[in-house]
Amino acid sequence: MSRIGKNPIIIPSGVDVTISGNVITAKGPLGQETLTLKSEIIIEREGNTILVKRAYESREARCLHGLSRTLLNNMITGVHTGFEKKLEIVGVGYRAAKAGNDLDLQLGYSHPVKVLAPEGIEFILEGNTKVTVKGRNKQTVGDVAAEVRSKRPPEVYKGKGVKYAGEYIRRKAGKAGKK
Numbered sequence: 001m002s003r004i005g006k007n008p009i010i011i012p013s014g015v016d017v018t019i020s021g022n023v024i025t026a027k028g029p030l031g032q033e034t035l036t037l038k039s040e041i042i043i044e045r046e047g048n049t050i051l052v053k054r055a056y057e058s059r060e061a062r063c064l065h066g067l068s069r070t071l072l073n074n075m076i077t078g079v080h081t082g083f084e085k086k087l088e089i090v091g092v093g094y095r096a097a098k099a100g101n102d103l104d105l106q107l108g109y110s111h112p113v114k115v116l117a118p119e120g121i122e123f124i125l126e127g128n129t130k131v132t133v134k135g136r137n138k139q140t141v142g143d144v145a146a147e148v149r150s151k152r153p154p155e156v157y158k159g160k161g162v163k164y165a166g167e168y169i170r171r172k173a174g175k176a177g178k179k
Contacts, residue, residue, distance in 0.1 A: 028079030
């Protein structure tokens with residue numbers, strides 16, 4: 001049995017979960033999310049906990065068991081508390097600014113780089129070099145953070161670029177002088 005899949009999901013107070021067949025809807029303080037699961041997975045609700053079980057034993061059902069439980073747990077966590085990724089901008093003249101809901105980045109190019117915020121995503125700036133990507137969908141938050149990082153990934157000689165907070169950049173030695 002799946003070690004992750006057999007763990008119950010506890011529904012926090014303030015979150016309303018509706019199950020109709022294999023369509024689960026969660027409403028919370030941060031909004032609403034819907035998840036449709038495959039027919040190999042059965043959802044059972046007991047009070048304020050949800051159990052994810054397999055309809056039958058097959059390779060596909062075993063593969064989907066833990067995944068379905070994790071997706072459902074992330075959905076409930078997202079509408080209750082949300083997810084965030086923190087980014088740091090390192091480099092002389094590199095900075096970020098908000099333009100409405102979107103993000104304008106100065107990353108050493110001859111033009112500003114604009115990152116559009118998809119629905120449900122919010123950019124929060126701390127100063128002009130720290131960016132926080134917040135939202136209720138974990139996958140979307142990670143995708144947007146990766147998109148911002150991809151505009152100027154950190155380089156290995158000086159460490160300039162956009163990096164995740166706490167990310168270690170392995171540095172290389174520059175040119176060795178002539179002897």
